[in-house]
Amino acid sequence: DAGVTQTPRHEVAEKGQxxxxxxxxxxxxxxxxxxxxxxxxxxxxxxYFRSKSLMEDGGAFKDRFKAEMLNSSFSTLKIQPTEPKDSAVYLCASSLGLGVEQYFGPGTRLTVL
Amino acid sequence: QQQVRQSPQSLTVWEGETAILNCSYEDSTFDYFPWYRLFPGESPALLIAIRPVSNKKEDGRFTIFFNKREKKLSLHITDSQPGDSATYFCAASRNNNNAPRFGAGTKLTVKP
Incomplete structure (x- = not known):
């Protein structure tokens, strides 16, 4: 069974990209x-998306972070514009619902110069 | 505002000792408390979980003790092994429209 997949695994961006x-x-x-x-x-x-509908947005991240779920099998997270403080590992997870196990992807390590 | 808090931030024990990792939460409506373990270079994976109907959940060397009144729980790892060295995250969720909340994690090091 395929788990959660994330791409790319590593990303290096210049500030403002x-x-x-x-x-x-x-x-x-x-x-x-x-x-x-x-x-x-x-x-x-x-x-947080449920059946492709956005259920919750992390309040502190609303201005430059935008996640979308175009279909049930694909999601994107856009960061615009990037800042050095965005350097972190970004994890995607999925589950059958709330109150049950979340399955995490391998993460994307983002470095913003 | 951190809804789930963990302590200590890091913990070092000797092989064979019991490691105790603490977690507390603010919202009494949380009804599911999983612990995830993160090894370096890997993804977080579910280790053990508890629901408030129980005050204890055991799985081999891993035991969760849950105190609903004080809104605290702890993860006990008995006979700690070097292979247990990892970061442990406590999480809390409820069956509504909000995603699970995670603590900042406890980095456990078990020395041989």
Whole structure:
């Protein structure tokens, strides 16, 4: 069974650039999550989709971060414009619903110079 | 505002000792508390989880102790092994329209 896939695995961007991260959830999963992982904050929620509908936006990330789910098997996270403080690992996860196991992808490590 | 808090930030124990990782939360409506383990270079993976109907959940060397009144829980790892060295995340969720919330994690190092 294919797990959650994320591309690219690594991304290096110049300050001010636009980058797009991609995620494919586990087939059949209704819920999709984007998190940012840092050593200080741990896992911070960026966006939560249920059956392609945006259910929750991480409040602090609304201005430059935009996640979309064009179909049930593909999601993107756009960061525009990037800033050095955005350097982190971006994780995508999916699950059958709330209150059950989340399956995480391998993450995209973003470095903004 | 951190809805889920973990302590300590890092913990070092010797092989064979019991490691105790703490977690607390603010919202009493949370009803599912999973712990995820993250090895370097890998993705977080579910380790063990508990629901408030129980105050204890055991899986081999891993045990969650849950105190609903104080809104606290802890993960005990008995007979710690060097292979347990990882970052452990406590999370909390409820069955509504909000995503699970994670703590900042505890980095555990087990020395041989």
């Amino acid at each position: 636009t980058i797009i991260l991609k995620c494919e959830p586990v087939s059949g999963h209704n819920d999709l999550f984007w998190y940012r992982q840092t050593k200080i904050q741990g896992l911070e929620l960026l966006s």
